[in-house]
Amino acid sequence: MTDTTQTGPVLAADGTPLKKSLARALRMQKLRALMLIAPLLLFVLITFLLPIADMLFRSVENNIVSDTLPNTVVALEDWDPNSGEAPGEEVFAALAVDLKAAAEAKTHTKVGTRLNYENPGISSLFRKAGRKVKKWDTEADGPFKEKFLEMDDAWGDIGVWQTIQTYSPKLTNGYFLNSVDLKKGNDGIEVRPENERIYIRLFIRTFIMSLIITGACIVLGYPVAWILANLPSRTANLLMILVLLPFWTSLLVRTSAWKVMLQQQGVINETLVWLGLVADDARLVMINNQFGTIVAMTHILLPFMILPMYSVMQTINPSYLRAAKSLGATNWTAFWRVYFPNSVPGIGAGSILVFILAIGYYITPELVGGTKGVFISNRIAFHISTSLNWGLAAALGTILLAVVLLLYWTYDKIVGIDNVKLG
Amino acid sequence: MTAPTGNDAFVEFERVQKSYDGETLVVKDLNLTMPKGEFLTMLGPSGSGKTTCLMMLAGFETATHGDIRLGGTSINNIPPHKRGIGMVFQNYALFPHMTIAENLSFPLEVRKMGKSEREEKVRRALDMVEMGAFGGRRPAQLSGGQQQRIALARALVFEPELVLMDEPLGALDKQLREKMQFEITHLAHRLGITVVYVTHDQTEALTMSDRVAVFNDGVIQQLAPPDVLYEEPANSFVAQFIGENNTLEGEVLEIKDGIAVVKLDDGELIDCKPVNVSKPGERTRVSIRPERVEYNKDRLQEGAHTLKAEVLEFIYMGDIFRTRLRVAGNDEFIIKTRNAPDQVRLQPGQQIEIGWLPEDCRALDA
Structure with a gap:
């Protein structure tokens, strides 16, 4: 007490x-x-x-240039990239020192690869130079400018030096600029030429197709969730198993099944031709394009929409609808004014889930997307495993992450994240 | 408490049957006529068909057979939203995404009423249930009793002539329930609306209604005003269901001059009022209300019948004493006495004599 x-x-x-x-x-x-x-x-x-x-x-790291070519980076600081002339002897001398050390450590190809992302051709230039410079005496063999030019004319190309200078700092926004179809020029940021712009379009496509998939999931999932929530529990459980069945099948199997269904010699086309609805020589193209991606991904992501909707609808008291009708509302008004607003948290939760899953989806677009139906994630995968430009892949991934977080934030501001119910 | 006649029938059930599975009838051959302005309660245990009847009247269930009429016209094929019947639900069913004012405004909006008229009616309805200051709140911000009032106001705001209430007070605590019982009855009488009220609480039914229909097994067992129901139950189900009741089993020996002589199972003979026994030899249950039994010799009325009894238990309940006795082999015989200054408090084990008037003792079906 x-x-x-x-x-x-x-x-x-x-x-x-x-x-x-x-x-x-x-x-x-x-x-x-x-x-x-x-x-x-x-x-x-x-x-x-x-x-x-x-x-x-x-996505911003760029140590490799200044680590591998420390002297060159310092020497290049005084060079004016807009002078129209290649740098002078002291820069070439510094490069010779750096390259000799790099060639002995076998890192010269790495910096070549890095710079090659920005200026194609540099990789081979560095590889060749590395081989030769190894044999030079960096103290006595000068002047080096001639020796380099003799080895390859490209060393006199201002573009090469501009690239090296631009990517000298330890941190760079180059990857991010690349990700949005810009590049670093001598006078700041430039737009890439038309034929090199791919990422913005890919981002927009990913975004729009994810929206379409989310919309399709809402339209297809809402009635199913409604039925599930309003059936007696025994029947509902049976139907629930059918909804969950896809979860127990491998993603690859499901996607491949869509290939079988949608391809030109596939089930749907054969049936349509057999019925005479489609001419044999005008079979529908439904796979390896956006249509195929949307169909297959809608199917795969549908349970993620149905489950949260179902769990929210289960909590909606059926007497609300009865009350609305007893108060004089028609079936439609009762649904639209009373039931639907109460089911919005479920739609919200399902949409967030499906949209976020869709925007980063990889396997299905890869398998059925062809060239027109691929997502930004496929491009990221390409840079991770094929072109090995991890910096760019990281930048693309960061943008994707930022977009998702931004959407989440917007949703929170508009609808309120408290209104999202997953169960 | 006017007896309904064919002319002023407002709500009518005629030979109504309802089955959900096609095998059993939930409502069997229901006939019911209600005049305008009556407060009728459907009372019965769960599963007795009372809620089904209400739902058929509201239009949420269709009658399998028979005719339901409202104001003389058959409403069997009229959808619920065109029936114009107000309804209060068990869990209030206030729309959680709307404010109180929006909830009340909803029935007026779907009737395409103008904004100013709507606001005026909503305000009046809120004042009627003394909730004028709560228009801007959400249902979740109100207490159970307040939600109850709002549900009532919402069912009344569009001025229906018939209001249905499905166990509206079931979720409230005892005190609040009693208060709301009075408020609802007063409001109903003041507005002159016809009310069909469903409950399984017999006190509620007795205190609120003009007439009570006791349901069991899909059949109306008795339809009568509360006092008749309590004092003159038509059969043993009603006697058991309404109020507390003592039952003694026996066999009818003879019926003569409105008196039935019943031989109880332990051999005692008692005089009863025959209600639904017709001939000697029939098994019967004799029903006596606990408060009509007297054990104080000085107070026993003239002509009272007496029996021996043993006190088993004495329960002090404040305003009354409840004493459990063994009477004619029945261990569950209860008597109730008022806690008056001169009242004797019986001790367990005591042998006493109890008595009652033959007219308070009703011989019902076995």
Whole structure:
């Protein structure tokens, strides 16, 4: 019992402040809770958060140029890229020193590859130079400008030097500029030539197709969720199994099944031709294009829409509809004014889920998307595994992440994330 | 409490049957006539068909057979939203995404009423249930009793002539329930609306209604004003269901001059009022209300019949004493006495004599 007349902190029975006493009492519980979540926390940290941080860093990281060519970078600082002339002897001398060291460490090809992303052709230039420079004596063999020019005329090309100078800093926004079809020129940021612009279009396509897929999922999923929520539970459970059945089938199998269905010699085309609805020589092209991607992805993502909708609709009391009708509303008005607004949280949750999944989807567009139906993630995968331009892949991924977070934020502002119910 | 005649029938059920599965009837051959302005309660245990009847009247269930008429016209094929019947639901069914004012405005909006008229009616309806200051709140911000009032106001705001209430007070605590019972009855009488009220709470039915229809097994067991229902139950189901009741089983020996002589199973003979027994030899259940039993010899009325009894338990309940006795082999015989200063408090084990008037003792079906 505490004395209520005293001022200051409330004391526990043994005279310690109550807050301290409470904290001590709860400490064990907190510690136990922390230990229970610790394995998952570590797992998420190591496999999820750290890679994301690494990706974010890679999208701006550019140490390789200044690390491999330290002297050249310093020497180039004084060179005016708009002078119209290749840099002078001291820069070439610095390059010779750097390249000799790099060739011995076998890193000259790496910096060549890096610069090659920005200016195709540099890679072979560096490889060739590395081989030769290794044999030079950097103290005595000057002047080096002639020797380099003799080796390859391209060393006199201002473009090469501009590229090296532009990508000298340790951090660069070059990857991001690339991701949105811009590039770093001598006078700042430039738009890429028409034939090199691909990412903006790919982002827009990914966005629009994800929207279409989300819309299709809403339209197809809403009635199903409604039926599920309004049937007696035995029948509903049976139908629920049918909804969940796709989850138990491999994603690849499902996507391949769509290939069988949609291809020109596939089930649908054969049926249409057999029925005489489509001429044999005018079979519909439904696969390896956007249509194929949208159909297959709608099918695959549909359960993610139905489940949250269903769980929200289950909580909508059926007496709301009855009440609305008894108050004089027609079936449609009762649905639209009363049932639908109450089911919006389910639509919201389903849409967020489906849209975010769709915008980063990879396997299905890769398999059935052809060239017109691929998503930005396919391009990211290309840069990760084929072109090995991880910086660009990281920048594209970062933009994707930013877009998703922005959407999430917008949704929170407009609808309120509290209104999202996943179950 | 006017007896309905064919002329002023407002709500009519004629030979109505309802089956959900095609095998069993939930409502069997229901006939019911209500005049305008009556407060009728459908009372019965769960599964007795009372809610089904209400839902058929509201239009959410279709009658399998028979005719339901409202104001003389058959409404079997009229959809619920065209029936113009107000309804209060068990869980209030206030629309959670609308404010209170919007909830009340909803029935007026779907009737295409103008904005100013709507606002005026909503304001009046809110004032009527003394909730004028709550128009801007959401249902979730109100207490159960307040939600109840709003549900009532919403069912009344479009001025229906018939209002249905489906166990509207079921979710409230006892005190609030009693308060709302009075408010609803007063409001209904003041506005002159016809009310069909469904409940399984017999106190509610007795205190609120003009007439009560006791349902069991899909059939109306008795349709009568509350006092008749309590004092003159038509059969043993009604006697058991309404109020507390003591039952003694026996066999009819003879019926003569409006008195039935019943031989109880332990051999005692008692005089009863024959209600639905017709001939000697029939099994019967004799029903006596606990408060009509007297054990104080000085107060026993003239002509009272007496029996021996043993006190088993004495329960002090504040305003009354409840005493459990063994009477004629029945261990569950209850008597109730008022807590008056001169009242004797019986002790368990005591042997006493109890008595009652033959007219308070009704011989019903077995």
